Structure formats: C-alpha cells, structure tokens
Amino acid sequence: MRRKYVFLAILGLGGLAIALILIFQNQYSKTRPLSSAPPRIESTAEITQTSVPQISKNTQPIPEDTLVNPYDETNWWGHSVFYEIFVRSYSDSNGDGIGDFNGITAKLDYLNDGDPETTSDLGITALWLMPIFPASSYHGYDVTDYLAVNPEYGTMDDFKALLDAAHERGIRIIIDFVINHTSSEHPWFQSAMSATDSPYRDYYIWSDQNPGYVGPWNETVWHKSIRGDYYYGVFSSNMPDLNFRNQAVRDEIKKITSFWLTDVGVDGFRIDGARHLIEDGEVQVNTPETHQYLKEFYNLVKSINPRAMVVGEVWDSSFVSVKYVQDQEMDMVFDFDLSSAWIEGLNRRDATILGSSTMLEVQLFPINQMATFLTNHDMNRISDQLMGDEAALKAAASLLLTASGVPFVYYGEEIGMSGSKPDEQIRTPMQWTAAKDAGFSQDGKAWIALNSDYKKKNVDLQLKDPNSLLSTYRELIQMRQKTPALLVGDYQWIDTGFADVYAAVRQFEGQVIIILINLSDSPIRDFAFDLQVNLPAGNYSVTPLLGNGVMTPITVGSNGVIKAYQPLDELSSNARLILELKPVK
Ligand SMILES: [Ca+2]
Ligand SMILES: [Ca+2]
Ligand SMILES: [Ca+2]
Structure with a gap:
C-alpha cells in the first residue's frame, strides 16, 4: 500500500489529476461548475445551516445543477455524517439483553438532538442500520423475510416510530439491503x-x-x-445466492424496494456485497451483468423516491469500485483502499501516505460519491488497529472528518471501543455507562459479554471530559456540518516535506480551511510550507476553528501562492489545527 501511494504521488499526481479531471469533467460540471468568477469571501455566511432540515417524502423530480448549495436537500447525503449501528448491540429498551428499535429511539438525543444551538450531542445526520429483517443468525445477513422486521428488535410500528423521531431531529435512516443471497432457511x-x-x-x-x-x-x-x-452460495452454504437472471427474482426485489421506500419510508439502502450479485460462471465479481442490474435497481429507487440514496459495499480496489458511481449505478460507494491507507499512514506516522492516498482517491471519485470510513462491522476496530493510541485515534477522526467524501462512523468508534475478530468481538454492546451491562441492558443479560474496559471507557465519562475522544468527535462533526469547505470543498494535500506533519487545504467559494496534524509525540519547530489557494492577493488573518494560539497572518501573493507559511513557532506534540483564512479589511 505504501509503495502504491508513494509511487503514484511521486510519479505524477499532477498528470493524473489533469487526466482524471478530463475524464470526470462531465460529472463535475453537472454538480460543481468550474467557475472563473472571482472568489466571494462573504458567500459562505449566507448558506450556513441555521435550522434542522425538514425531512419529508418528497418525490418531486430533482432539478439539475444542485450541489451549488452545500446544504441542498436533493443530495442530502453530500452534507451528511453517517453513523453505522448494529441494532443488537446498541441499546436494549426492554431488558431482554438484545438491542432494539426503541433503544435507538431513546438514544437519538445522544446522536443528534435536532437543535443546532446545543453542542452536547454527537451531531451525526444519518444512520445506517445493519440488517433489521428477520434472519437466521445474530448478525442478520441471512434474511428469512424481506417484508418484516426482526421481532427481536421490535415491531414495525416501533421501527416507524424510530424513523419519525429521527426525521424530527434531522436524522435520516438507511437500511442494510442484503439481496445477493437469502438465508438457507428462507x-x-x-x-x-x-x-x-x-x-x-x-x-x-x-x-x-x-x-x-x-x-x-x-x-x-x-x-x-x-x-x-x-x-x-458465494459466502457460505447457509447463504444461497439469489438468481438475478430470473425476472421473478427481480420482481420480488422490486416489490421489497417499493415496500421499504413507500410503505415504511426509509431514506435509502446500503447494498451488501454489491459486486457479487450476478456471476458469469467462474467470473464471480464485478460482472457486466452486475453493473447492468445495479443501474436498473438505482433507476427503480429513484423512480420511487428521487431523494432516496443508494450506497454500495464493493470491497475491492477503488479503481474497481469507482466504476459503480461513474455510471450512475449508485450514489456512493465505500472506499476501502482509503481506509487501509489511512490506518497504515497513522501507524507509520507518515503524512505522505495519508496525504497522497487521500489526494489520489479524491481525484478518482466524483464529488461526494466516495463514502469514507475508518472501519466497519467487518474490520478490527480502529482502536485495536492503532494500538489504542489516543492521539492516533484523534488524528484518525480528524482525517475522516476533514477530508473530502461522505464520512461514516462505526458505533463505538467515537469512544474508542476495542475489539478484534472473530466478528462478534467487533460488534459488542455499546458502552454507555459504568453500570452493570454498561447501560446497554440490565441484570447481566447482554446477549454477549461486554468489553472488560467499559467501566473506564464509556459515553458517560467521555461526555464530561472536554479532552476525550468523544468530545473530539463531537467537535469535529459539528465543525464539519457548519463549514461548507469541509463538506463539499475542493481537497488539496499539502506536501510539507515533513513526514510528521500532515497538511491539507479545503476550499469552497472563497472559504479556505487549512488542516494541520502533528503525527509525532514531539513538538516540531521550523515546519514552514508553501501552498496555493484560490484567493485574491492580499493579507489574511488566520483563525483557529480547532486548536489554540495566535496564528501568524498570511500574505497571499499573485496566483494565490503562499510562501513559507508557519502558523505557530512550534507545533506541539500531536497537535491538530483547523484554520480559517479571513481577509483583513
Ligand atoms: Ca431488547
Ligand atoms: Ca445539537
Ligand atoms: Ca450472486
């Protein structure tokens, strides 16, 4: 991985950028016109989100050229921060040891209380629920009935109540759609x-x-x-693949899709195992028939509700997965390469890996069609992958929530929950409090043993600590939501020449944000770097949105060049700075 990214970084990101921009110009021009107009410094103030968006089942056709407003509701996922929940492990409302819909409803105020004025909540704006259908296994990826909910999780009315309560708070809900296979017990x-x-x-x-x-x-x-x-059955003998060459199967999927979008009212789907849908004999992944079917499915979804969103799991190289969004088969696809590169870069404390990998993926994917994440329910938890290093976990959160793309946080990641495979161990109950069963359930009934560290690592404790990982996540998510440049702006990696200093600049309509992370445990002096921004020549003040100190002002030269900039004399160990440039009047 390191070799791949360093090689590509050196061998010509510039050339690649030009080639890819030419290739993607069509997509770009639809969503983000390449403008030659002078930057407008004041423009972001007018579009800053001030109220909770009203979420309704709007089935009006979507007008073109819609991403100019970063808070545009027709492409709502573009300004969302998603949170992935394993329902069985999140919150148990009735004391049977199994997490349920009512449990999630009870925790919505933790996720987002719907009031932009309060900052005590996490601030996420969308949920991905792992499978909620009746199923044979604890994880739910072997469905026995697509038109019902798992009775262990509650009733359909409970689920609809969760949907309504989430929508009231500006939170959308997408569900895991497991259609490559059923349970052998279906x-x-x-x-x-x-x-x-x-x-x-x-x-x-x-x-x-x-x-x-x-x-x-x-x-x-x-x-x-x-x-x-x-x-x-590609995954197991208990999960026989459906035959998508049979029209009757496609008709069933149609009926199921319509049911969830229209009768229930979910906001979209995460397509499980998307690259596996249709096989050509021994060619079993990414076949032309799979692409063709997903396009058909996408059109079906949009014909029912143009605002419903489709994100796909294509666990493959991003050069392969990007094809699924290039040809409008999905709105977004998860970027597994970027997850690996970020984890490797953080472990090696190598800013070049972090920056060049992010740059490559950003150039590869159309704007906001790349779903970014640190880990998901199939991977060892990020805390384990970073050896429980709190500074590295905060750096990871900072990368995820300041980069381009649409970020997904896996439940528990925000408090640094631990867990390594087998799978059950990366899906253990959420740690809410130091009480028995960690406030997840009661009377020791939790469906699986909790992590032994829950008394020291839980939501309750971290909410009270302004320096906790949870506080870091809250701060970053809320900052991202109110900063258009972080949501939908251009991303440019800044090669500082220092392996320990990650830097990037995000820009949207004259709003310029610089991100700096010291990856080392030592302070760093003399780290001045050059960068280029899309601003008129002149003097700018630099305000920290994250981090403290009085920052050196910036002089932007002709062509937006900034020479030898160093915001502070010393970048303290593990420092994280998010800086905004403002013109000096
Ligand atoms: Ca329960
Ligand atoms: Ca709030
Ligand atoms: Ca298949």
Missing part, C-alpha cells in the same frame, strides 16, 4: 430445495454436478443440497 430456498418443480426453484442457482471451481477468496461456493444436487 421459505423460498426451503421450497426450492425440496422440489425441482417448486415455483421458487429458479430463485437460486443449481447444478446437478459439482462444477468444482472455488470463489473469490478460494472458498467453496458449490454446496451439496439434501437432494444431492448443488447450489451456489
């Missing part, structure tokens, strides 16, 4: 396996003989049925 599969003349037989993929080939990670994909024939 009635469709049970029927299909029991009789070759079952109407559901062709919902799945069968072979009389074992074709013998293996899957993308050399796993068995052909599984012997009770009848002695074989069925295809």
Whole structure:
C-alpha cells in the first residue's frame, strides 16, 4: 500500500489529476461548475445551516445543477455524517439483553438532538442500520423475510416510530439491503430445495454436478443440497445466492424496494456485497451483468423516491469500485483502499501516505460519491488497529472528518471501543455507562459479554471530559456540518516535506480551511510550507476553528501562492489545527 501511494504521488499526481479531471469533467460540471468568477469571501455566511432540515417524502423530480448549495436537500447525503449501528448491540429498551428499535429511539438525543444551538450531542445526520429483517443468525445477513422486521428488535410500528423521531431531529435512516443471497432457511430456498418443480426453484442457482471451481477468496461456493444436487452460495452454504437472471427474482426485489421506500419510508439502502450479485460462471465479481442490474435497481429507487440514496459495499480496489458511481449505478460507494491507507499512514506516522492516498482517491471519485470510513462491522476496530493510541485515534477522526467524501462512523468508534475478530468481538454492546451491562441492558443479560474496559471507557465519562475522544468527535462533526469547505470543498494535500506533519487545504467559494496534524509525540519547530489557494492577493488573518494560539497572518501573493507559511513557532506534540483564512479589511 505504501509503495502504491508513494509511487503514484511521486510519479505524477499532477498528470493524473489533469487526466482524471478530463475524464470526470462531465460529472463535475453537472454538480460543481468550474467557475472563473472571482472568489466571494462573504458567500459562505449566507448558506450556513441555521435550522434542522425538514425531512419529508418528497418525490418531486430533482432539478439539475444542485450541489451549488452545500446544504441542498436533493443530495442530502453530500452534507451528511453517517453513523453505522448494529441494532443488537446498541441499546436494549426492554431488558431482554438484545438491542432494539426503541433503544435507538431513546438514544437519538445522544446522536443528534435536532437543535443546532446545543453542542452536547454527537451531531451525526444519518444512520445506517445493519440488517433489521428477520434472519437466521445474530448478525442478520441471512434474511428469512424481506417484508418484516426482526421481532427481536421490535415491531414495525416501533421501527416507524424510530424513523419519525429521527426525521424530527434531522436524522435520516438507511437500511442494510442484503439481496445477493437469502438465508438457507428462507421459505423460498426451503421450497426450492425440496422440489425441482417448486415455483421458487429458479430463485437460486443449481447444478446437478459439482462444477468444482472455488470463489473469490478460494472458498467453496458449490454446496451439496439434501437432494444431492448443488447450489451456489458465494459466502457460505447457509447463504444461497439469489438468481438475478430470473425476472421473478427481480420482481420480488422490486416489490421489497417499493415496500421499504413507500410503505415504511426509509431514506435509502446500503447494498451488501454489491459486486457479487450476478456471476458469469467462474467470473464471480464485478460482472457486466452486475453493473447492468445495479443501474436498473438505482433507476427503480429513484423512480420511487428521487431523494432516496443508494450506497454500495464493493470491497475491492477503488479503481474497481469507482466504476459503480461513474455510471450512475449508485450514489456512493465505500472506499476501502482509503481506509487501509489511512490506518497504515497513522501507524507509520507518515503524512505522505495519508496525504497522497487521500489526494489520489479524491481525484478518482466524483464529488461526494466516495463514502469514507475508518472501519466497519467487518474490520478490527480502529482502536485495536492503532494500538489504542489516543492521539492516533484523534488524528484518525480528524482525517475522516476533514477530508473530502461522505464520512461514516462505526458505533463505538467515537469512544474508542476495542475489539478484534472473530466478528462478534467487533460488534459488542455499546458502552454507555459504568453500570452493570454498561447501560446497554440490565441484570447481566447482554446477549454477549461486554468489553472488560467499559467501566473506564464509556459515553458517560467521555461526555464530561472536554479532552476525550468523544468530545473530539463531537467537535469535529459539528465543525464539519457548519463549514461548507469541509463538506463539499475542493481537497488539496499539502506536501510539507515533513513526514510528521500532515497538511491539507479545503476550499469552497472563497472559504479556505487549512488542516494541520502533528503525527509525532514531539513538538516540531521550523515546519514552514508553501501552498496555493484560490484567493485574491492580499493579507489574511488566520483563525483557529480547532486548536489554540495566535496564528501568524498570511500574505497571499499573485496566483494565490503562499510562501513559507508557519502558523505557530512550534507545533506541539500531536497537535491538530483547523484554520480559517479571513481577509483583513
Ligand atoms: Ca431488547
Ligand atoms: Ca445539537
Ligand atoms: Ca450472486
């Protein structure tokens, strides 16, 4: 990874940038016109968010050229911070040890109280709920009924109440959509396996003989049925793949999609295992048929509700995953390469890896179509990957929440919850308090043992500590939400020449934000660097939005060049600064 990014950084980010801008000019021009107009310094004040957006099921067609306003509601995900929740582990409202919808409703004020004036809440504006359907396994990725909710999580009315309460606070909810496969216990599969003349037989993929080939990670994909024939299941024998070549399956998905968007009113979907949908024999990922189907699905979603959002899990190189958004098959796709690069860069304390990787991905993806994250429910928790280093965790949060893209925070990440695989251990109950069951449940009934550190690491304690990781997340999320340049601005990595000093500049319509992170545990002096901004020549004051101190003013030269800038004599150990330039009148 390091070699890839350093190599690309050296070998010509400039050339690549020009090539990619040419390639993507069409997308860019639709959303963010390349303007030759002079920058307008005052413009951001007019568009700063002042109230909670009213979320309604608006099915009006979306006008073109919509991203000029960073808070535009037609592309709401572009100014959102998402939060991923494993419902089973978040909050148990009825004491059975299992997290539920009412539990999440009770915690909404922690996530976002709907009042922009208060800053005691985390400030996220969208939720991704891991699967909420009835399912065979604890994790829910093996669905047994697509038109109901998991009774362990509550009733459909409970879920609708959660949706309404979230919407009142300006929080949208997308649900995990697991359509590549069902559970082997789904009635469709049970029927299909029991009789070759079952109407559901062709919902799945069968072979009389074992074709013998293996899957993308050399796993068995052909599984012997009770009848002695074989069925295809890329993930496991308990998860038979649906046959999307069968129109009846597509019709079922249509019905299910319409149900969740229209009858229930969710705000979008996260497509699980999107690259696996349709196989061409031994070619099992990213097939043209998969791309074609996802386009069909995307058009279906938008025809039902143009404001519903689709984000895909394409766990692959970003050069592969970007294709899913380039051709309007999804609104966003998760960037797994960037997650790996950030974690590696933080562990090596190498600003070049952090900056060049971010730069590469930002150039690769159209604006706000890159879903960024540190980790998700399939990865060892970020705290474990950074060896529990609190400064590194704060740096990670700062990268995620100041970079381009649409950030996703995995529940518990904001308090530095620990956990390494097996999977159950990265999905343990949220640590709310130091009480028994960490305030997640009661009477020791939690469905799985809590992390042993919950008495020292929990929401309650960190809310009271202005220097806690949670306070850092709150501060960064709230700052991002009210700073257009951080939400939708251009991103430019600044190569400071110091491996320990990460720097970047974000710009939107004359708002210029500089981000600086000292990755080392030592103070740094003499770290002056050059940069270029889109501002008229002149003198500018520099105000810290994050961090303290009196910053050296800036003189912008012709062509926006700033020479040898150093905001402070000394950048203290692990310092994080977010600076805004303002013209001196
Ligand atoms: Ca419960
Ligand atoms: Ca608030
Ligand atoms: Ca498939």
